[in-house]
Amino acid sequence: MRHRLGDELVTSIEVDQTVGARARRTLHSLGYTPTLIVGDGLEERQAGAEFDRIVATCSVRTVPYPWLWQIRPGGTITTCLGGWMQASGLVHLTLQADGSAAGRFTGEETSFVLAGPHQSPPRSAFTMHSGITRPTSLDPKHLWSWVGRFLARLAAPSAELLGAGEQVILLDTATGSQAWTEASGAGWAVHQHGPLPLWDAVERAFERWEKAGRPGQDEFGLTVSGEDQRVWIGDPSGPSWLLPG
Template identity: 55%
Template sequence: MSTPAELRAALVDQLTGDGALTDPAWRAAAAAVPRELFVPEYFLPVPGSAPTAYRPVLNGASGRLEGIYRDQTLVTQLDNHLSPPDALEPVVGAPSSSSTLPSLVLGMWQRLDVEAGHRVLEIGTGTGYSTALGAHRLGDDNLVSVEVDPQVGARAAQALKAAGYSPTLVIGDGLAGHADRAPYDRLIATCSIRHLPLPWLHQVRPGGKILTTITGWSFAFGLALLTVTGPGSASGRFLPGYVSFMVARPHDRPPRQPITLLSGDTRPSRIDPAILGDWTGKWVAQLAAPSAEIIGAGDQQILVDFATGSHARTAPNPDGGWTVTQRGPLRLWDQVESAVQTWQQHGAPHQEGFGITIDGDGQRVWIGTEAGPTWDLPI
């Protein structure tokens, strides 16, 4: 049986060979931080289960260490309270805390472009694994990490201490940042947000950078790297690839209500509804209808805005094309259709073709340049 050190070295070699780990300083951090201290037990999804069930992998279980050192995300909490030791058999729940796959964690740290001496604010301590990587690279005094869940934060603190790291740990709302140690040179968020919180934009110094994932209630995601241009303002671009994180709890959608699809106005759809199954297509739809949730698959899509009761649904026609039915004060499909057509007219770029600007007029996502097609983020 391989030792944790051997498994860790093999993972570092794998990530280096794959091109995910290129910076020698972060390679040294990955080789030094024992992930098993931060994820001693975890949940794995049960293949083929619907809704998804998760089986606990407990201390002493066969293959536990090998699972820890695979490049995979390990769920550590369900429904904001359930930990692996609380479940003796597979359970159904919504992941609420996890240890993100190492290639993504290390990739984000590398994209943040930190340098020796930089002071960094991390939003979302989680298991503490990412925090330990940052502390190893930057030194304990240069890292502040905020976690909203006291139990999750307490476990992370114990693991960090056991691993020999002592960054500043804060229990609180990460969207408020941590003003006591500001200003920061960098901010990295391991949760998704609907818009940039103003405290972040005031606590990161002008010229400093923010790396965060922007999402919405349809759970489409875009990873953005912004440079702060002044107190409360910033601009940046979305990055290539496919990154998603759990939504920051204050930004999560309201509890889903029962859906009643009533009759409404019907017309032909001018776009193929299946485009909403595309990573960026769904992202564009979410920009256009930020308060709606997108449900469905293929050419049968449903959009529901629970605040207003507005909804839209699509269906294929027997002779080709699609029909959309809309009801309520918001014409959700009109909004989505117009945005998707605009995106397609500009070449249907992946998210790396999008940018973001934040100033006194609000927070805007655009295609190409700031003069291009623009959508406001909900604030």
Template identity: 45%
Template sequence: MRVLEIGTGTGYSTAVFCSRLGEENVTSIEYDQDVAARAQGNLARLGLLPTLVTGDGLRGHGEGAPYDRVIATCGVRTVPSAWIEQTRPGGIILATVGGWLGASGLARLTVHDDGTASGPLLSGQVGFMLARPHLPPPLGLLPDLTAGKEREARTGADALHDWTTRFVVQSAAPGAQRLTLTRAGRQEHVLIDVESGSWAALFGEDGRWTVRQDGGAALWDAVEEQLGRWHSAGAPALDEFTVSVTPDGQTYRW
């Protein structure tokens, strides 16, 4: 099998692939030049000469395509189309998908003849550092958190302590980042979508939660709707989720 590895790192897993498949079948991409140079030295000391590329792994490496397997040792918010295009039909992409709320899942996607890919999330709380282009933007100046409409929340911010719940919340508010701050003598949990300018601030008092929202979209309304659908389905675990990637985007089902 021909394998494309996204993220060479120290070169350890690259060496494992070479041992298993032969160096002529292994291509590995590393974004950081210094890291790539150290990995090349590590592999050379073992007498291994796979194809090593320094560049943006999200673009893959079309010169060596098609691949039977694409394996990413970095996290992504959405699976890049280049990985699908460079994997033969029936080939598999193994990548950690997640978001800016700190929850992720390991997706095992099979590439189809029509250029789409789909497959399950595997069990376990798996996390990798997000690829640099997928890191969140700076929050910048915070919005006026005293503005907006206030209501009683059906779901409190304490739900975000749970890994799977955070993953579901990310699918409802994929552009949101989370921070906690103290205002008016109480702790507030804030979700902010920098791109849209939307935000939601929640605080708990006497066992009840209040949310205040403003901006282009009601973030917490979308979160509660998505969580409602998930709970109605019995709150399935991540290994009951499936991921589909098409030209129209990436979707989750459970």
């Protein structure tokens, strides 16, 4: 970016001091001197700074509001919206005159490591409980597709996805809720345990997706306002999911 734009138009922020120092040495050895900052890129706000573009090379569960506060109207934010479902979506947002930001996901299968504060909490070994068992018409293998994991992440934002193939395990470490699937005759059964019916929420998400015509991720969008952050299908008035604060 410095090669294309010049030193004075590029600012980079890195939270790790060692990584930041190595980047500085490397760039300086090449004759490049953009503004380099060691700090928390999720929260830190540069005094008097106003940018045309923010590009994040980490994933976030929700878009940090300080990013919106540092972008000029019409400026853009490009980031990966990730989570604990091994799912992510690259989204390109444009800041509106009212201070909100909106845009669509690109559909590219792009992912970055989650930012430190957005990573899942530590999890000890767990025991699968039978809980309430019922048949399910949702083929568990659908959750392993790119869009499937993304839908599951929207439906159960605080759950982790474990297992493989027909064995899907959803585990919510905050509440201890879990759901897991197994083959049952010619179909599948799901076991749910705990206060959050995780599989019910995932089934509803897939039903809404089916009714919308099974759109690809590039037909999803994100709106970030002062009230909340929502992922939607088709347009902001379509089916939507509220992201956790």
